[in-house]
Amino acid sequence: MPAITLGIDPGTAILGYGVVRGDRDPEMVAYGVVRTDNTMSPEKRLQRLYDAVSRLIAEHLPDAVAVEQLFFSKNVTTALPVMQARGVVLLAAASADIPVSEYRPIEVKQAIAGYGKADKAQMQEMVRILLRLDAVPHPDDAADALAVAICHVHSQRFLEATRQPALTHAPIRRT
Numbered sequence: 001m002p003a004i005t006l007g008i009d010p011g012t013a014i015l016g017y018g019v020v021r022g023d024r025d026p027e028m029v030a031y032g033v034v035r036t037d038n039t040m041s042p043e044k045r046l047q048r049l050y051d052a053v054s055r056l057i058a059e060h061l062p063d064a065v066a067v068e069q070l071f072f073s074k075n076v077t078t079a080l081p082v083m084q085a086r087g088v089v090l091l092a093a094a095s096a097d098i099p100v101s102e103y104r105p106i107e108v109k110q111a112i113a114g115y116g117k118a119d120k121a122q123m124q125e126m127v128r129i130l131l132r133l134d135a136v137p138h139p140d141d142a143a144d145a146l147a148v149a150i151c152h153v154h155s156q157r158f159l160e161a162t163r164q165p166a167l168t169h170a171p172i173r174r175t
Contacts, residue, residue, distance in 0.1 A: 003156075004029065006062040006098075007149025008053070008089050009141050010070075012036060012045055012081035015052070015089075016141030019060045020131070020149045023156070028131040029060065031142040042081075046088050053092040065093040066152035068144065069102045103151050108144075111151040123147055 002022045009016035015034045020026035034052040036045040057065075067089055070082055093100045106116040112126045124136040124143045130150055137143040 003063040003153075004060055005149045005152050006056060006060060006065045007145040007147070007152065008065065008067045009144035009148060010067060010082055010085040010089055011141065012042075012049070012085045013038060014139070014141045015049055015085055016139070016143070016145035017053075017056055018137070018142060018146030018149045019056070019062065020146065020153060022153065024153075026131065026150055026153045028133060028137075028146065031137050031146050033139055033141050042084070046084055049085055050088045050092055053089050054095065057092060057096045057098060062098060064152060064156075065089065065098050065100045066148045067100060067102050068108060068148045069104045101152055101155070103148060103155070107155075108147050108151045111154045112147045 004019060004021050005026070007018040007020070013036060016031075017034065018031040019029040021029050034049060036048050040048070067086060070079060070086060090100055103111075109118045109123060110116045112118070112130065113122050115122075118126075120140065124140070127133075127143050127146050127150065128136045131146065137146055
């Protein structure tokens, strides 16, 4: 059975998710976002994210979770909530005993568009093409999560292709 990957674009206000199936030519299974209300306390927002990611895991039974790593900017106040959301995703995956792979934004762009500095429009169009969709997935956070999932599939394919088989030697016969 083809592998199922849950891709996550973490965020506290909006967490994007994308589910793809396939080891070679992934197909889209589901995508969307989880929103939290900014009037909620931080701990309630994180609990909502944890519950939602746990439900996604229970519903889709992914073989792997792929998460975009935080691109650290100078604005620490924005980075901290994203780090917290990533932590919640990692906890939900660990609770379900699902391996997690993390990818830097430049790695995702390289895997999807072939160019580490691709802009958002290029990335969204490539996600649409790679998944054979009629339209670009919206909102942006969901398209980003699908890109992370596709990146994981491509990365796993590369790792499998570059694995060296164990060397075996036939016994040497002396005559």
